[in-house]
Structure formats: C-alpha cells, structure tokens
Amino acid sequence: MRFDRRLSTVATVLLALALTLPGCGPAERPAAETRPSAPEGASLTEAQLAVIDRAELVLTKKCMARHGHPYWVAPSMRADELRAPGYVLDDVGWARRHGYGGRIQQKALATKRHDRNIAYRAGLSEAEARAYVRALSGGPGTPLLTMPLPGGGKVRASNGGCEAEARKRLYGDPSVWFRTDKIATNLTPLYVPRLLGDERFTKAQRLWATCMRRAGHSYTDPTSIRSALPRLTQGLDAGRAHTIEVRLAVAEATCARSTGFAETARRLEREHSAPVRARYARDIATRDRLQRAALTRAERLLGA
C-alpha cells in the first residue's frame, strides 16, 4: 500500500474518539434501561433512541396499511445489544459478555435474512413494487431534504411517503429536525483535529498500551485491535473466534480503567468539543428538545 499509515492511524484514532461523548455526534451512550422520559439537557440512551425507532416503524406500519400494504415491525434488540464499543471499551462486564459485539452483529444480519418486508417486496411485480415504494417513501419526483454540513459536504434525506409521515408525527417539522440533527451529529470534524496535538491524550494512550503489553497484547491503540480482529479470527469456528474477541476486549477495558485512559479521553473530548458545541448551541438545543418530545410521543404510542 502506498498510503501513509501513520497519518491514517492517528486520524482514525481521533475521529473514532468522538464516539465517547454523549450528545455529540454518533455517541456511545450508556445502554441503560429505558427511563420513562429524558430529563432536560440529558442525551438519550441507545435504548431510548430504540424506542423512537420502534415508534417510527409502528407509525409506518399503520400508514402502509392505509395504502393497502402489509408492513412488519422488526424485533427490537436488547438494550445491552444496542451499545457500540466506542473508541475504547471500559465496561469490563460488557466486554466479557459481548467482546466487541461480533455476535450481536451476526444476530442482526441473521434477523435481516428473515426480514418479511424484504421478502414481501421481492415478491411484488414491477408495477406493484413502484406502488409500494411510492407509499413508503414518496416515489420519483418527491423532493429530498438537503443540508450542508458544518464541516463541509451536503447530506440528503427522503421526505415523502409513510416514512416521512411517521417522522413528522414524532419530530414535528421535518426540515427543522433534519437540519438540527445533521448539525448535532456532524460536528466531530470541527474539533477532532485539535485532539491530534494534545499530549495528554497521547500520554494516556501510551500508559494504556503499556498495560496491554504487560497483559500479553502488544497494541499501540484500541483501533489496532479492532483492525486486527478479522485477521486473528479468520478460519476459526465461531466459538473460538468469540473467545479471542472477548479476551482482547476484556484486556482493553481492564487497561482502559486501570490506567484512566477512557476517562481521560472523555474529559479531553468534552474540553475540545465545548467551543464547537457552544457555536452550534442553539441548533443542538433544538435538536435535543425535538428528540425528547419524540421520545415522549413514542412512549405514549407504544404504551411504554
């Protein structure tokens, strides 16, 4: 390969770090059990976000029924399965149960293979499929929502059909929700580079790496482990592969705790993201308010 491995590694590490701060991008949120409602200012847990997702599917199903199409609501994952490992694991218990989540992903893919919506759609004629898609997302000619991102680039989203109707019932004005959510979840490019030069981070990571080496695992950073996993488990049966995954994940989490690396990473991310979040505070607050309102509506709808 001709690319600069060092640059790639460092940038990947620090972008992935963004996973540790709740409410700031695609965050790793505590997989706490669903609370009845989210307090003001608190980020929603993965479980709470899953409640909103489920309500969106239920609303979509009701809408599709009005259009004469069946629609199946996918089974929910357990709260414990909704977590992503984040940049560095520090929950030893979760690591012991799930490793890096490899089995969870396999379970999701297995569920997808039996997705009745996919099977139903596959059995439709071309004309029927067009009608199905039109009911689901609006069909050709439906304007898309577009939004420039704070760090550059532009994203789009479908804004028609039953899916859009469901989102509107949960979040209100689609354009406001889309705009503020895209801002709130795309801020990492604006502050992550500042972490690149922060010696407190690199020092903490070196301590973690030393701890890992003493535990028999020579990796300079957590991403090196995730990156090596496919190779380490290639050709092994599922049980043996899981054992290796768990062993590394437990070591990573144990060292992250004992050296304080995870806590340092979280603290530094809060510090570096604060000015950026302050700049977009109004949009973030709007997005959080809409999301909390959506959770309340979702809980009411689902009778949670």
Added chain:
Amino acid sequence: MRKSRHLLATLVTTAALGLALPLPSAQAAGSTTAGAGCDAEYFKYKGDGKVRAYHETDCRILLGADAGDDPNWGDGSGMFQGGDNDSAFSVLNTGTYSGGYDVVAFYVSPDYEWQRGGYSCLKRSEIYVDDLARNDSTGGYPMWYNISSHRWVTASACAKFMS
C-alpha cells in the same frame, strides 16, 4: 489496490477549514436536482435491503448489490468481486431498519481493517452518495475508486458519514 496517497493531512486541513466556515444555511429543506440517476435508482430499489455500488458518478454502471457484508471486494467471493475493488464512484443504501444495522460502513482496505486507510459510512436515511470524490475516509483518504470492503453497522459505530 490503488490506495493512492492523498493530500497531506487532508483530514486536518478539511477540519481546519471547517472551523472557519460560516454556519450552514438555515434553509435546509428543498429539492435537489443533482443525482437524478441516483434518485431513480433509489426509488427503484427502496426497501430491498441492499447496498449498491456503481462505477461512475450518479449511480451509473452497477458494480453489485449486497444485502450482507463483503470483507473483500477484490477476491472471488461475495457480491463484489475482482474488478469491483477500488472501482466505486457512487453508492446507494436501500436497506431496511434491521434492528438499527442499517448503516453501511465502506472501508479503504479489505477485511474492514479500519486502521489502514479508514472508512466512511452511509446511513439508510441519507440514501446515496452520487459522487464519492466529495468524501474522505476517517484516515483522510479519498473514497472514490478506493473501497475494498463493506459491512452493515449501527450509526453509533461510525465516526464519519459520507455526504
């Protein structure tokens, strides 16, 4: 694999420029005329559970479609094979919810090896990327003609999303 060296410190530069950018336009909603080919593909395949990759911009010349993962676009197995490696210039996500595993992570290297070159993700709700030249990986490398593997993940597993 091509894996051409990108501009030095692309990520840093991009982000630094980002710091100087004005607030994004508050007028988010509106129709788009770009990506007419991808629009058509989206409405053709919406809800079929698959990710698609195309050799040219605007979802032209289909390379392959996959409802599952493919750890190596350059080998002889999976839905993307041989010449598909490092050949995608646009991508489309018409997946289903699937318990939240509805985001596609595209990797610069085979075997989802995100330390080598990085990755970038496409959410189901954000539909398609009609021109990968706009996008870099988490490692600061271009995504166009540079994808070697993909897998379905949750949004919280992604640190960078395509636009």
